[in-house]
Amino acid sequence: MITIAILLALGLLGVILFLLFRIQSLNSIFRGSFNKRVSASNRINAILFLVFLVVGGGAFFWSFSDAMKDFVVPVASVHAVWIESMFWTTMVVIGIVFVVTHILLFYYSYRYQYQDDKKAYYYPHNNKLEIIWTMIPAIVMALLVFSGWKAWTKITNPAPKDAVVVEIVGKQFNWLYRYPGKDNVLGVAKHTLIDATNELGIDFTDPKAMDDIFFSSGDIHIPKGKPVLFRIRSRDVTHDVYQPNFRIQMHAVPGMPTRFWFVPTKTNAEMAQETGNADFKYEIVCNQICGRGHFAMRATLVVDEPEDYQAWLAEQKSFAESNPDLVAKAKANQLQLVSAKEEAKSVKEAAL
């Protein structure tokens, strides 16, 4: 019933609009607007452009300042500060160009609207002007590129040797993470070894894997003021580790580990104070379309004072320790493999 009523209403609206259109059409024929070079609309549109400039410009500046409190993401790492300052410098530069060109565009449209007694100025080119307005943007771009390049190389240079390493692995639809333990080396992991318990496929025949600490949930902990290197991988499709406060972002690619290092500068407590959110936790966001749960891949992260971080780390048990049966199984497989090889070897020797 409601559907029919809505359709009828829409139909009626359509008829009314059509009639208005026909009336307007016939009206302009009677008024002879088609005989003039331009109709009254010309002046109206010229004024509307000016109105658009003023009202639109005003609305834009108002909305920008109104939204500012919501779009400024507090910085929390050393390089985030460089990126933030470069972002706003660039915004100021493009902002100036935006305002000046739009003023010219809409003002010229208004100022040079058609007048019967006027004639346009036949001015086909001016090469000197072309050179000037090529060189100035070129110089501005060069300056922007140079500062961008400097920041980029500093950010993407290899991490310092003493960086805290955390492996973050994306999968549909959550994050897994691993710490290298006391030996500071992540053990070998193979996708062929993955199962419900050993979600990373850690290979326990590798001695380096014995002290690895593995999580599939809970908070990642990192120390404030120290370099932290994220070793980023994926188990299935391409994901993306994105943390806006740290200004870090890097694809998680299956088959190719990637990395991003940074120095966090604010603990959770400090951020809680700054944002007014007592329950503040850094959140890691998946930023590459990965399927159904793409919007819900959340990892939480805690930045501790260095002592607190050490204390937390000391409390963690290695994955091998918590899952002795897994280790035993791996060792048994390895023994089987070794004895199979030896058997093959003796068979071969006997044959010769």
Next chain:
Amino acid sequence: MASTDISLHKDLHHEHDVHDEHDHHDQHFIFKYIFSQDHKVIGKQFLITGIIWAFIGGALSSIFRLQLGWPQATVEWLEPILGKWVEGGKLNPEFYLGLVTMHGTIMVFFVLTAGLSGTFSNLLIPLQIGARDMASGFLNMLSYWFFFLSSIIMFTSLFLETGPASAGWTIYPPLSALPQAIPGSGAGMTLWLVAMVFFIVSSLLGSINYISTIINLRTPGMSMTKLPLTIWAFFLTAVLGVLSFPVLVSAALLLVFDRSFGTSFYLSEIYVAGEALTNVGGSPILFQHLFWFLGHPEVYIVILPGFGIVSEVIATNARKPIFGYRAMIGSMLGISLLSFIVWAHHMFVSGMNPFLGSVFMFLTLIIAVPSAVKVFNWLATLWRGNIVFTVPMMFSIGFVSLFISGGLTGIILGNSALDIQVHNTYFVVAHFHLVMGSAAFFGMFAGVYHWFPKMFGRMMDEKLGYVHFWLTFIGVYMVFMPMHYVGIAGFPRRYYSWTSFDLFQSFANINMYISLAAIIAWAAQFIFAFNFVYSIFRGRRATVNPWRSNTLEWTTPVNTGHGNWPGPIPYVYRWPYDYSKPGAAEDFIPQNIPYSQTESSNMPHEKDMA
């Protein structure tokens, strides 16, 4: 118009032959209007198909903007259309990704490539260069029908049980290679790939035709530097297409192999749906390089026709030569060249070697320079003009505004250090919707309104056009300006909802506002649709040259027939921008008027050409 063509006899004989070839008065309806080889009919076919696709693409975006604007709301009322994709009143999240994917695919390829280049290159190239038709009418006809075939296949994929392709319009593997990762990567992705192969065939057939025609079939006197800027734009667009679309075919082909024939071009060490796959050694990054090698020139394929159309419309309606004709050609050439060497700015955080990041940042920021030059030249064309605000002129001025706004944020995105923060956020979405979704569309609208009289012999209604313009211009700014704020705040794209994160709890109001503005802006397009269809049948009959323009298409009869000019093709003497020339009788001098007839306005260097 008089012509100093003295070889009348020879021409008449030639025309007679040509006339014979095309003089099929008893040509069957099927070959005259359906499998037509006339470039004007083919142009209209592309246009109408493009418009239909634009409404479909807009409808898809309205649906997913419902989810984004009102995340708590239920959409059972959509069940009659969407069926099982509405589960418990909520849109299925995988179908949401399918909507987003198809919206992008449809708009970028089917509307802004085929619908834009296919329409205007076909319509205008022979008419503006002075040719009877394209170099090969047959290939041209095939070009449309391959596009039609591609459209049928892509449209069908929307209705599959497992859903249409859902890995984003960029269809990165492994997501697009593994149906177990998302259902849309099954049959939906297969149909996407098949449709795109036919689409690319269509595009290549068209491009080859456009290039050959422009190089070979210009009428005597029409040197390359007397071509209207529209033709330069279409020419460069076609060159870009020929060089870059085949690379997408290669990317797609390797993806087909990975999906169906057990290869590992893009796949390595994957454990998905409880199974460790055997593929080893491939790289998802390879796909990205191949895809973006097309992907970046593709966005210039989308915008270049707009550059040409807008230059033409602004000059005509400002009654002034386009300022810096050669600079405009040079900047389009520069943009075309540079467009091939900036692709990896889409891949700054893909995990590729950071050194490449530096290289591509540098190259990308260079491309801003010729773009800026074009904007300044358009502004200088308006300066001291005598502007007639026809509807196409309004859209052209809107184009310049939107191109400035969208282009400037490209400078932020091209900076790799800044891209770390805004990659894959709504900042990117806002940027490309301003340049492609708005500016390119405005170029298309300007073209449709301006050349409607040439296509259909009638004018579109002006008042409706003004209403359409203002609603759309205000609408697109209301949608996409606030979107930048959402992006700066780090909101990721292709997200079904942001409720999972503390980081993204703000901007609920703005998201609702964006959705509302988007739906209203889409609804406003129906005014255009009505105007377009109504005017074909009941529009005010056009005069021969309603815009008082200089280019050759306005020297053909109002209802342009086969072969374009009933008599000999006009000879060209001058460039197309003699508007408001001092000393001239009128404020325009068409290209086919010899200098001997315009003694009063000839410049010193033109006096010996009389």
